[in-house]
Each structure stands twice: as C-alpha cells, then as structure tokens.
Amino acid sequence: MVKIAPSILSADFAILGEQVSKVEQAGAELLHIDVMDGHFVPNITIGPLVVEALRPVSQLIFDVHLMIENPDLYIKQFARAGADIITVHAETCPHLHRTVQAIKETGVKAGVALNPSTPPDILEYVLGQLDLVLVMTVNPGFGGQKFIREMLPKISKIKAMLDRIQSTALLEVDGGVNVNTAGEVAAAGADTLVAGSAIFGAEDPAVAVQKIKEAAGEKNL
Ligand SMILES: O=C(CO)[C@@H](O)[C@H](O)COP(=O)(O)O
Numbered sequence: 001m002v003k004i005a006p007s008i009l010s011a012d013f014a015i016l017g018e019q020v021s022k023v024e025q026a027g028a029e030l031l032h033i034d035v036m037d038g039h040f041v042p043n044i045t046i047g048p049l050v051v052e053a054l055r056p057v058s059q060l061i062f063d064v065h066l067m068i069e070n071p072d073l074y075i076k077q078f079a080r081a082g083a084d085i086i087t088v089h090a091e092t093c094p095h096l097h098r099t100v101q102a103i104k105e106t107g108v109k110a111g112v113a114l115n116p117s118t119p120p121d122i123l124e125y126v127l128g129q130l131d132l133v134l135v136m137t138v139n140p141g142f143g144g145q146k147f148i149r150e151m152l153p154k155i156s157k158i159k160a161m162l163d164r165i166q167s168t169a170l171l172e173v174d175g176g177v178n179v180n181t182a183g184e185v186a187a188a189g190a191d192t193l194v195a196g197s198a199i200f201g202a203e204d205p206a207v208a209v210q211k212i213k214e215a216a217g218e219k220n221l
C-alpha cells in the first residue's frame with residue numbers, strides 16, 4: 001500500500017492543528033509541509049515556527065519540502081523545529097552532495113526534489129545517500145495545479161535507478177495527485193503520494209485520504 005502525505009498548503013490555517021489531527025486519524029503516514037520563499041518559487045508560505053507549533057500535536061512523519069534558495073542556511077532550524085525528512089530542490093543546490101550531508105548531520109532524513117524539467121541523471125551520484133526522492137508533477141509554487149502526465153516515465157526511470165542500487169529510499173510524487181491520477185502514479189513506481197487540494201479541499205479530508213489510498217492500490221494490483 002502506498003503512503004499518503006497530505007500537504008498542509010491547502011489546509012485551513014485558522015484550524016491547522018485540527019486539520020492535521022483529522023488526516024492523522026484517517027491513516028495518513030506523513031505530513032507534507034511546503035516551504036516557499038518567494039524567490040525560488042513565486043509564492044511565500046510557512047517557516048520553522050509552524051513546524052515547531054505542530055510538532056507536539058502530531059506523531060506523523062514531518063516531510064518538509066523546501067522550495068527555497070540557499071536551503072543550507074535553514075537546515076538546522078527546520079531540524080530543530082521537528083522535521084523528520086528535509087527535502088531540497090536539486091535546482092537550488094550547486095553543491096548537492098554537501099547539502100545532503102548537511103541534512104544528515106542534523107540527524108534528519110534527506111530528500112532531493114526535481115522540478116518537471118530537471119532530468120533524473122542529476123541524482124546519480126547522490127542517490128545512495130538519499131532517504132527520499134521527490135518527483136514534482138507540477139511546477140512548484142502552488143497547490144491545485146494540473147498533473148503533468150509526461151512525468152510518469154520519469155517516475156519509472158527513477159524507480160529503476162533506486163532498484164538498481166537496492167535503495168530503500170521513498171519515491172514520492174507531488175502535484176496534482178488525486179483519485180484520478182493516484183493509480184497511474186503508483187503503477188509507475190511511486191510509494192508515497194503527496195496530495196493537498198484533493199484532501200484538504202474535499203468535504204471530508206479523512207474520506208479523501210482513504211479514497212486516494214484505494215485508487216493507488218487498485219491499479220497497483
Ligand atoms: O509542493 C507543492 C507545490 O509546489 C505541493 O506539495 C502542493 O501543495 C500540492 O498540491 P496539490 O497539487 O496536491 O493540490
């Protein structure tokens with residue numbers, strides 16, 4: 001069964017704690033936290049303070065997706081705030097290997113994200129160090145965008161790269177994942193699905209978590 005990582009970007013921030021509890025009780029495994037700086041992506045969202053505030057109210061794996069320039073400057077802050085996984089964009093890291101090491105030195109798991117136009121080859125010499133690879137299936141910056149289907153072969157290619165080195169890293173897909181796309185994404189090899197608008201935009205986020213899990217499981221059989 002795939003793991004579900006609801007993205008709080010689409011949650012109601014006025015009742016954020018309640019929203020997180022709801023998806024946790026519904027069987028989500030991770031909580032996806034989108035950090036945007038208004039530079040790498042054209043949007044500004046949340047910082048370490050929100051991670052710190054949520055930490056005591058949730059047992060979920062905090063999956064922090066940094067869409068920021070100079071991520072090295074903020075790794076320690078997010079680690080201290082309670083992140084379990086910190087994912088940086090390859091496009092923001094001229095010294096990607098060093099950045100991955102810096103994340104791991106804080107005791108937190110390390111992930112690398114790729115924009116839709118970034119080829120998987122960029123991962124080759126860091127792959128063995130990674131705990132998570134995040135394939136963006138929209139251009140990062142906003143929730144509620146349309147899934148880019150051309151990313152399906154890229155997911156499969158990265159799955160094969162991970163299998164070749166017997167990596168146990170999570171293969172996470174982020175952007176436009178919903179009941180209609182989850183099956184194809186899982187069939188392509190993803191094991192962790194981020195969903196924001198499909199969960200927090202639904203009438204009942206708990207039901208939405210279950211429906212996406214079912215949709216992912218069905219086509220994977
Ligand atoms: O990182 C991002 C967007 O940049 C995502 O995590 C979105 O929050 C996913 O939202 P949906 O496409 O599922 O609505």
Ligand SMILES: [Fe+2]
Nearest residue numbers: 034065174194
């Ligand atoms: Fe994200």
